[in-house]
Amino acid sequence: MKLSGKVAVVTGASSGIGAGIARALAAEGASFVVNYATSKPRADAVVADIAAAGGVAIAVQADMSQSADVVHLFEQVKAQYGRLDVLVNNAGVSQYEMVADLTEAAFHHQFNVNVLGVFLGIREALKLFGESGGSIINLSSILSTDPSPSSSVYSATKGAIDTMTFALARELGPRNIRVNSILPGLTNTPLTDGNFAGAFGEKLLAGSPLGRFGEPEDIAPVAVFLASDDAHWVTGEAIRASGGVRGAGY
Incomplete structure (x- = not known):
């Protein structure tokens, strides 16, 4: 029980x-x-x-791109638990289109959720971290370093998250708050549902050294490590969890 x-x-x-x-964290x-x-x-x-596994959890609604929602979220954390030790910034959206077809609304939506949402979450979370510090884990993507066609804006949001991670690790280190990012590769989720079908999926799969796409259960243990005291000397890192895939298969 590394997070008891x-x-x-x-x-x-x-x-x-x-x-x-x-x-995984609850387990x-x-x-x-x-x-x-x-x-x-x-x-x-x-x-x-x-709960069925013996854990304790509550669900709280918040649009992470809306400041008032984010404040409410962390007010509920304080009311329920009184403090915070681990924040995982996972909320995100994606829209894959060539730049000529991408609207300003789509641009702002991705940056508002993926980047502003991380900033707002961290800003409120800092009010609840105690003297012992804690861990902030930002979900990025391998596209932040090796973007594919049609992913220019989404990839830019993930690059911004990595840069924010590096800066905040230095800023928050004196408070013993570690800040790291995880860069998943090709992972089966509702966000990618249907994206890996047909010949395109076969092309992507051919670029995987382990011969398969990732699953959420492949990413979760990395987050457990970063959240735990096992990672007490790890901060300011961008950790790839991609099954050896270096890019998007192009």
Whole structure:
């Protein structure tokens, strides 16, 4: 139970990688807040899974791109648990289109959720970290370093997250708050549902040394490590969890 007695928040945790991380952290003893934007039934299902396994969790709705929602989320954390030890910034959106077809609205939506949402979450979380510090884990992507065609804006948001990670590791180190990012590769989630089908999927699969796409359960153990005291000397790192895939298969 590497996280016994710890309090954790995972944003965007109603499905996919976020849900996988939530279940894994709870299995290691963390008390939990499952954040969701729109799908209360799926968030409640994650909470039920955690409870069935003997864990403690609540679900709290918040659109991470909206300051008032984020403030409310962390008010609920304080009311329920009184403090925070681990924040996983997982909430994110993607829209893959060539730049000539991408609208300003799509540009701002991705940056508002993927980048502003991380900033707002960290800003509020810092009010709840105690003297013992804690761990902030930002979900990035291998596209931050090796973007594919049609991913220019999404990849830029993930590059911004990595840069924020490096800067905040230096800024928050004196408070013993570690800040790292995880760069998943090609992972089966609702966000990528249908993207790996047909000949395109076969091309991507051919570039995987391990011969398969990732699953949320492949990413979750990395988050458990970064959240735990095992990673007490790890901060300011961008850790790839891609099964050896270096880019998007191009």
